[in-house]
Amino acid sequence: MSEHTVSAYDEELTEMAGKIAEMGGLAEQAFADAVAALVSQDLELARATIGKDARLDALQQETEAKLIEMIVRRQPMGQDLREITAATRIANDLERVGDLAKNVAKRVIAIDSDLKSKKLAIGVEHMTELALSQLKQVLDAYARKDAEAARRVQEADAEVDAIYTSIFRELLTYMMEDPRVITQCVHLLFCAKNIERIGDHATNIAENVYYMVTGTRLPEDRVKVDETGA
């Protein structure tokens, strides 16, 4: 099918991008809310965040079914096919960001007590800001079909990983100094890991945006040097 001649098709592509933008907005909100609930030990916000995840799951299934149906009906090639497969993968990544946010919210309930010290959460908040900014930027790159912006998001993931490594070490130190904070610190470690993985999904999305726009793959993701394990 030649590009930009079938206006009904263009409309479908636009509608699809709209669904992805909606999913992106929900994933960002869930992530921000989950960490806000963690930092303030707001159980109500945590429960609300968990409850909202079903909407993101449903949107992902809907989007995937719609995209497969488009492939069956339209038999797209080249750029068109790349846009559809990229959207399928991005929807998948956003659904997983939602799951990770839900995981953080579940830990708020598992902790169910005030954080012994606010300083425990400072690193997690900082990491969240960065990962959230990555997610916003990559969704923006997708909407604008901006390969260069996508490439920058991939590059910046190293920063999220560096903060994760520093949080990992810090929390281990607190645990060794004071056994009473062990349970809380373990939950915070898992939260930090979930946030680090949200950063990885932002990177996956960046790689898919780059491929969608250019038809070539970004150079292989840097080899992660990570003494904390994966």
Place this chain on the structure above:
Amino acid sequence: MSEHTVSAYDEELTEMAGKIAEMGGLAEQAFADAVAALVSQDLELARATIGKDARLDALQQETEAKLIEMIVRRQPMGQDLREITAATRIANDLERVGDLAKNVAKRVIAIDSDLKSKKLAIGVEHMTELALSQLKQVLDAYARKDAEAARRVQEADAEVDAIYTSIFRELLTYMMEDPRVITQCVHLLFCAKNIERIGDHATNIAENVYYMVTGTRLPEDRVKVDETGA
């Protein structure tokens, strides 16, 4: 397209199932090797396991491209379309099982010391046996198109989760008793979490097999009651 009339198409479906079986075998092996490396602190085996993951990633990309190409070319409907979309999702889950096995192998390198006590690893070994058996059974259910067997795999995931919860508590107790094992126990906790997630992927695969065979969804996954957080 009517079913079972186009023999070239049947051949393609069989070839696709063969790729999935190959991926399944690699994922099982990676998982078993990673845990063996963990229990015996075998750094060489851990490194070999990490190195082999690229093959699984490549197979997943290959399979996905092939499946999309089949959809474009064949415009399948009903059962045929369900088989292709199920295969796409299963390939995705198997690639993630490989990633989780790689994560465990990376932790072996991060720990880089003998386990202070073999008892720390016993729970992890037991959990691995169960999750590995789940994975084998669901791949077998896929190969035989056995919806009932798939349903049993979904049900049995609760056992993997129960062992995870018990390991979580046990490791926290060890950490509180002896701060010198904190670092190791944290790595083991993450390993246990990775294994629990492998169980979740076996469940995802089971749900896809069930849907592929029957055209109906398994009842919603039980609500996980999990005081450890997600």
